[in-house]
Amino acid sequence: MFVGVQVNNDIEKLKEEYGIECSNGVDVHDVAQREWPGTFSGSGLKHLAKELVGLEMKKDKKVTTSKWHVSFLSYEQIEYACIDAYASYCIGHKLLVEDKLSS
Structure with a gap:
């Protein structure tokens, strides 16, 4: 399963x-x-x-536009990807689990 925002392009890639x-x-x-x-x-x-979920995502714009196709990602790129993954998890959990339990 792939969870995120606007994931179709990522899945195709x-x-x-x-x-x-x-x-x-x-x-x-x-x-x-x-x-x-x-x-x-x-x-x-x-x-x-x-x-x-009240999560403030502070990400450096330079990292957003950096070279993601390289063999090894920088520490900043890995951190950026982790923030995206964590935010996607939190949102998905709220929408697909928490809200279903409370209804």
Whole structure:
């Protein structure tokens, strides 16, 4: 399972460039829109993390635009990827687990 925001391009890239197939992708923005239609104006992970789980994502713009296709990622790139993964987990957990338990 691949969980995140706007994951279709990432899933396609994994398949085309690395031969990794992901049978189930979940776009947490789409899930949030279904749960609360019209609530979220921003569609990015940073916005959803702030709105849904109160997580402030502080990421350096230089890292965002750095070279991600290299064989070895820098410490900053790894940290950036971890922040994205953690935010996606928190949002997915809230939408797919916590809210289901409370209803």
